[in-house]
Amino acid sequence: MVPCSNHEAAKGDKRSRIRTRDLAASGVGGVVCTRHELKLPLCTVDLRVGETQVEMDFGYLTAVRHFDGVPRIVTSYDIACQWSINLEERINIYGDVMRPKIPKKVYLVPKFHLPGHIKDCQEKYCMSFHIHVGENDGEAPERSWAISNGVAASTREMGPGHRREKLDQHFGDFNWQKNVSQGDTLLRKIKDAVPKASDHEDRFKRFTASLPQSDVVKWTEMVEAWEVDRNKPNPFARTVASTTEAAMRLQLAREDAQDEIAGLDGDALHTTSPKGMISQGIQLESSQRRISRLNKELGAHSTDLQRAQVLEKSNRLRRSIESWFVVQETHIPTVRTLRIRDNQGKGPSFPAYSLPLYLPSSILPAHPCDKSMVRAESRLRIAQGYDLLHTIRSQLLSLSKAYKDGDTNVLTQKERLKCHKTTRDLNARITQAKQYYRDIIKRLTVLSTELGEWGWQVQLRVLEDSDVRRIADEEIGISEGNRTMSWIWYSSHVGDVPEGVQECLRIEWCKTRARAHRWREECKLLKVEMERVKCTLEHDTNLWLSRAKSCAEGAALINAGEGAGAYAKRQAAIRKSMRVSFEEKWRFVGQWLELGEMDEASNEDVFTTE
DSSP states (O other): OOGGGOOHHHHOOHHHHHHTTTOSOSEEEOOBOTTTOOBOTTOOEEESSSSOHHHHHHHHHHHHGGGTTOSEEEEEOTTHHHHTTTHHHHHHHHOGGGOOOOSEEEEEBOTTTGGGSOHHHHHHSBGGGSTTOOSOOSOHHHHHHHHHGGGHHHHTTSOHHHHHHHHHHHHHHHHHHHHHTHHHHHHHHHHHHHHHHHHHHHHHHHHHHTSOHHHHHHHHHHHHHHHHOTTSOOTTSOOSOOOOHHHHHHHHHHHHHHHHHHHHOGGGGGOOSHHHHHHHHHHHHHHHHHHHHHHHHOOTTOOHHHHHHHHHHHHHHHHHHHHHHHHHHHHOTHHHHHHHHHTTTOOTTSOGGGOOOOOHHHHTTTSOOOHHHHHHHHHHHHHHHHHHHHHHHHHHHHHHHHHHHHHHTOOSHHHHHHHHHHHHHHHHHHHHHHHHHHHHHHHHHHHHHHHTOOGGGGTSOOOOGGGOOOTTOOOTTOOGGGOOOOGGGTOSSOSSOOHHHHHHHHHHHHHHHHHHHHHHHHHHHHHHHHHHHHHHHHHHHHHHHHHHHHHHHTTTTSTTHHHHHHHHHHHHHHHHHHHHHHHHHTTTHHHHHHHHHHHHHHHHHHHHOO
């Protein structure tokens, strides 16, 4: 038994044996159609101690024999990862009489049970990742047991014959209730599937359009190869080794050092060109933000050395800003008047990180500037926006790693404190980058109003708090098939990223593709199912009419022949009325599907036009 399948259903441990020692059966196992939740005939078995393989094998093999000749069958079982491993060997023992004549058999784990398995099984047996499954959760048996479990209190006291007849009656009634409700059930499903198919198709195309074409081609070949042969590399699985916590902390420390060097280098302040002046001003602005953060981190218990270090950095920043003021006033003379007006009452003790720099985005439109400087700042701000999105993405990936380490590897109090400090630092960096990005968007809006250039809004959108979430974050109450990814991961300029980030993008692209394909498959499956339901009802109507005719012809030979004929005609009338009712309910389905296909075609036009 593989490590992930240590479930109570399959263990049959000592407690279960004691509890069921004097019972003829400890429970019931069965096979259910996972698309329509119908109990299959002759496929319910008594369990002795837990779900032992020989009993579940009999129920399963009896069920699939009804489908001999079909090219492919998908089986969903909560412990499929261990049950399916040696199934073929066990079939060899049972003999050819139990061997199904089905070329390809796929074994998956229902979606609700999947999180209880190890990561490898979640990637290999997930129903959302397999073709021709649609948006099916595989939990039909659990829903059927939830209804039939109510009779357990009475059937446990019955003899074997009475008990089986009772269960058979309840299962038959369960199937009939499902059949008569197919009209509403399939209608509800297709109403849900058509808009979601279009929505996820649109999201997938937008995500694909934002990625380098070479990566998309490579990933497409990889996922299509895996869909054909499961022995090929799994595109949904991680292959890049995660960094350690120590390496992550070292990376954060290096980023701090690079920010300090880039922000406080005073040698570059001798450039006098307008573009150079704007670039230097933005560097000084970044330094102001960083030193402001360091100053806020000083607490009541900070040492004199820590306070002195922050003060020294602030003094160096003040000297750099004052030198830059001289250069700025040669290009924007009006800032001198603004500075004199705003500096009244501000002495040398005024923090350097709070000094206004009067860049074009701060003084427009009241104080016009040369268009070349406005355009220079706009270009630099756009680059800053992309850099900040990259920073947010990188920090979110690091935060995911820190949370996973905290859940799986943290054992001691010391390790917990380290993990807590790492996550706190990462969250603080994300918050800072988020606030900085929002300020960039405000400044770009001012600059674009002056220039009349708004092309940056396609990729640099307004950032809401709900947008800042990890790439694989699952929203509460949202299943995999309905999950959407934040737009920050769609943004362009993501191709030149570390290998770990590239892998995360590949996995999320594959998941987005799978969601789009599953919903499109769901629409096709529902359309076919509706046609088959109508054909089945027509067949059953004719079948009962033929039985009524047989009863009429043999009425003289058997007693109650007229009653049997009337019963058969009534059953035929029921099937006919069901078919008419379903057709009336489904009369607009074809139009809905056509609208969904038109939406898909229009999206394709948008993303194939250069």
